[in-house]
Amino acid sequence: MSKKKQETDPLLALTTADLYKSIGDWFDVLRYERHVSEHTLRAYQKDIGTFVRFLSKYNGAPLSISLLADSDIPAFRAWMASLTIDNELSATSRSRALSAVRRFMDWLDKQGIAHNPYIKTLRAPKKPHKLPRPISAERIFELLDQYDARNWEDCRDKALFTLLYGTGLRIQEALSLNIEDWPQGSDTDFLTIRGKGKKERKVPILKRVHEAVLEAITAAPYAQTPERPIFVGVRGGRLHQGVAQRNLRKLRISFGLPDSATPHALRHSFATHLLEEGANLRQVQELLGHSSLSTTQRYTDVDNAKLFEVYKMAHPRS
Numbered sequence: 001m002s003k004k005k006q007e008t009d010p011l012l013a014l015t016t017a018d019l020y021k022s023i024g025d026w027f028d029v030l031r032y033e034r035h036v037s038e039h040t041l042r043a044y045q046k047d048i049g050t051f052v053r054f055l056s057k058y059n060g061a062p063l064s065i066s067l068l069a070d071s072d073i074p075a076f077r078a079w080m081a082s083l084t085i086d087n088e089l090s091a092t093s094r095s096r097a098l099s100a101v102r103r104f105m106d107w108l109d110k111q112g113i114a115h116n117p118y119i120k121t122l123r124a125p126k127k128p129h130k131l132p133r134p135i136s137a138e139r140i141f142e143l144l145d146q147y148d149a150r151n152w153e154d155c156r157d158k159a160l161f162t163l164l165y166g167t168g169l170r171i172q173e174a175l176s177l178n179i180e181d182w183p184q185g186s187d188t189d190f191l192t193i194r195g196k197g198k199k200e201r202k203v204p205i206l207k208r209v210h211e212a213v214l215e216a217i218t219a220a221p222y223a224q225t226p227e228r229p230i231f232v233g234v235r236g237g238r239l240h241q242g243v244a245q246r247n248l249r250k251l252r253i254s255f256g257l258p259d260s261a262t263p264h265a266l267r268h269s270f271a272t273h274l275l276e277e278g279a280n281l282r283q284v285q286e287l288l289g290h291s292s293l294s295t296t297q298r299y300t301d302v303d304n305a306k307l308f309e310v311y312k313m314a315h316p317r318s
Contacts, residue, residue, distance in 0.1 A: 014056040016064040026107050035198040047100035054079045069114040091125040133260035134272040152219040157247050159216035160231050166209035168270035168288050171263040180226035195289040
């Protein structure tokens with residue numbers, strides 16, 4: 001870590017030198033060895049920062065390796081309680097924070113740096129079972145038709161959201177694509193994606209998706225070099241995820257769509273609509289890049305929920 005960055009890092013004042021170095025080393029492991037996404041890394045950094053801040057205040061001193069190793073169950077429970085009371089985090093966010101701290105402590109243990117048996121005894125908060133909220137295909141196509149083909153930024157946004165719905169990519173996977181990554185020879189080709197953990201998968205490219213992306217590449221007022229991002233911002237750099245989300249939010253509001261209509265909802269819709277049309281769960285798992293089938297299984301719950309609603313409306317004794 002650079003000296004300048006250290007000087008602005010709030011963790012520096014909250015930890016002793018040994019723990020500060022270990023935290024930095026673990027973040028490097030996440031970034032360079034486990035290849036977590038930038039979004040995931042920021043979540044780990046935020047959760048570890050909140051944890052260190054609390055324990056340092058709880059102990060009345062900068063947190064050290066020895067203090068961390070000696071922390072007991074009341075200390076950990078007090079930290080979990082603070083996530084609810086002081087930080088007002090949801091059960092999902094608290095569960096994520098506990099998982100981050102457990103993984104960090106497990107890494108410290110395996111490295112022979114510190115051992116604390118109590119962190120594993122904490123129960124994770126029970127998370128609510130939330131179903132993905134798909135958007136109907138008709139509404140998605142109506143939404144995409146609102147873009148002005150004469151405006152290069154509209155062409156870019158339309159291509160991005162068409163790609164998300166047509167392939168089920170995560171938005172960061174789509175934004176990380178360069179021109180050289182896109183199949184140039186055919187509109188029935190496959191796109192190679194490196195997803196979470198650098199896992200590679202291939203997804204088919206439909207003709208409508210292929211044409212929209214090629215149009216966006218051509219329309220952008222920047223040189224079409226192989227290493228240029230497919231989706232560029234107004235200054236020619238890679239389009240930021242927040243900008244894409246904001247652009248869809250503006251269109252969603254003007255179009256009267258619910259708050260659930262986000263870029264990630266297009267991925268949910270891709271999976272749900274495939275399953276509704278009879279696609280195999282394993283095939284959808286592979287297309288989405290899920291490591292666990294149980295994650296993909298959630299989309300069958302959406303289908304079942306929809307079926308139950310139809311049953312309640314149509315059955316004479318419902």
